[in-house]
Amino acid sequence: MFTTDLKKEIRLTLKLAIPIIVGQLGVVMMAITDNIMVGRFLGKVELGAAGIANSIAYLIASLAIGGMSVVAPMVSKCAAEKDEKALKELFISTLCVAGIFCVVLSGVGVWIYSNFEIFQQSSIINQTAPSFLLYILASNIPLFLFLGLKQFADGLSKPKVAMVITAMGLFVNAFGNYVLINGAWGFPKLGFDGAAISTFLTRLVMLVLLFLYLRYSTTFLGVFRRMNLKVNFSLTKEILFRSIPGGFQFFFEIAAFSTAIIMMGWISETALAAHQIAINIASSTYMMATGFSFAGGIRVGEAWGKRSIKGIKLAGFSAYFLVFLFMSLCSVLILAFDQFLLKLYIDDLEVIKIALPLLSIAAFFQLSDGIQVVGLGVLRGLADIKLPTIITFVAYWVVALPLGYLLGFTFGFASIGIWLGLLAGLTVSAVFLYFRFRKLTKTHALRKKFGETN
Template sequence: MTIKDHFSITFNLAFPVVLSQLGQVLVGVADSMMVGRLGAVPLAAASLGNSIFFVILMFGMGVSMGITPLVSIADGKGKHKRIGHLFQHGLWINIATAVLLTAVIVGLSQGLHFLDQPEEVVDLTIPYLFIITSSLLPFMIFQSFKQLAEGVSQTKQAMYVTVICNLVNVFLNWVLIYGNLGAPAMGLNGAGLATLISRVMMPVMMGFYVMKSARYSVFDLKLGIGKLRLLLLDKILKIGIPTGFQYIFEVSAFSAAAIMMGWIGVNALAAHQIAINLASVSYMMVSGLSTAGMIRVSNQIGRGDFKTMREAGMVVFGMTLVFMSITGLIFILMRSYLPTLYIDNEEVVALSASLLIIAGMFQLSDGIQVAGLGVLRGLEDVKFPTLITLVAYWVIGLPLGYFLAFQLDMAEKGIWYGLLLGLSVTAVVLFYRFYKLSNRMISANKPVVSV
């Protein structure tokens, strides 16, 4: 198989996933842009609420991804009955995860007043956080159907659902935030309610497609709990839970950065929200490439073709470098314009522009580490990458950011320079990890990593 063939297959898989993953973060982007018109305090409240919620959401998303590589390997081997069992077990894992994570957010919300954030920001954050937290259960059910579809290399359907529901979210934002079409002007809470409604629609639409499609009838999908097996639950969780922690260690580092920004002031927190919102767009887009890499790598393992598996993974790294180079240039060259899409406060715009320069610098590192996590997940290698993300962000990145910001008086820039280093360390280590393991598999002609 040529590089061109790899590129074509990966692109066709990745493009719908990119749009689907992008849709998840665009809900927060749309909320932030439209809430920003209300002022710096509501925008800062959205930043604080989304920082907490997004960490938990990404953990749930990571847990749900335990389904995909196992489905993809089974698909490569033609084991249709096993795919049905994996879906059933994954669905119940995701439902239980949603209930648990909802309880976690409710508990965390009680401590917001102790984070030394501006009181007016906290007062707006708590009700907004409760509303968007209600969307966790429907989101995790949607993820069950989405990860099943991606595991059998059907990536377009989730894209269609996500795009439609995001358009609904934007329309409902316009209605509920500002009080259009005779609705009450709910402000920030209106944005939360719009998010909840759009996320309830997602599992209904995706579930209807999967359960009615002839493509999935061969898998004998069941929703009951009578035949759940601990061995299969354990297999999914051994991939899903470390993957969830990979997301948590990175995303929570940026959430911790948001808390440190709050110590500097409301404008710094609002600027951080704008910059991280924009950076999260490219992050989620490249995570689509990462997912495509995971699918391709795991599917080739199922087929026993380890040389093609390695080539597929390396092509994903190459595509990631090209894409993130472009986004990095966009952030740097348009740093003064992009923040104006969110807010017209001159000080916040100027602070955001300075952070976007750093965001442009860490695009390559961010992209490579996301791609690395994906292709290694395709190898079922999750424990070591999880440890690396913990060390890079929480042992290196955040402490350095705190030191630069508050000891060397670099303020908001210091926090982001620390994050830049954490991303760079992760990128280098994960790329080398895949290079080493894939070569070992080719030499042994068998999988050599087990979760």
């Protein structure tokens, strides 16, 4: 079963995936750090408010996070074809698309900030969360630009620099949280909003560092030498048209989980806090799984650029195999250390009692979550975006949320019912995306796709 070529592909995918995983963790770990430190220093009401604010901001950002992920396979395909001119145009067009996301999604965020009461939360959450949300929305702007640059580096199989900058950013953000929440070492005591301000400043520093590295590193001289700043509008339009359905793939899942957060707020503030802790833990493993997804997409895109049917199949299988092993391990660890993980956030028995069964369900949906996100990644490497977008919509908005509402409120299972609905949606998505990849990687289907790009 494990041929020499497959073992080699698994090693290459893993080598590429590990730094991408660290970089992806940075997207969600700052919110997790905010939630942990707010919960420990300020209490469960502030934890719930920070949780819902971070979730709304992340939901808005998901359109750009998922959308920008189409860039790395395009970069790897151009690199495999040794088309330096296309790489230069792709870089400028990627920044243009990131800028469009900044403008459009910031406008959406400001509207939500101004109409926060539409989420029907308790009065204390409505009073507390909006200011935190505004700072996190501002931090999304440097995040989108950072992700655009990161996708370009990842596509050239140089993900380590973004990994190092992200790791540094996590430490800087934790330090900033501590001093700005508590007013330590002469810094102003900003309390609740201090965590959000720290995230904004950290993401700004990360963007500047990554840009300076890409601009002046000898590694990227071939791309930046005699760079023409003229925008290729046709290429920019192509990236944008790919990134919109790509963004909605990510959005539909994140939106389902964010809507679940809102439904938790209908139950109680305690249920909201419990859900936020459990979803933070599940989100961290999910973002690590996206590392295998992006690595798989890059490897598939590179094999497509070489017109290698065997390479495409090997790259896809390797990504599926690695995420299966990783998420199986995550399931075991979550079940083994559930109480320890929960107490990292808060030492409140009511919250922990509600969160424990949710974390058990999260352990069971690890495999479905990992398999479905790798499915999206390897299909993205083949520029197959539209049908997977429909699959994710059906899985989360036709299956997960209606079933969760039915079980949670009609049948009285409350928070557990909502999470069982999410488990069902993830499983539907995983199954259909896997069979979609199987269908597209049949030899005749790939030969037809190669012919379409000639």
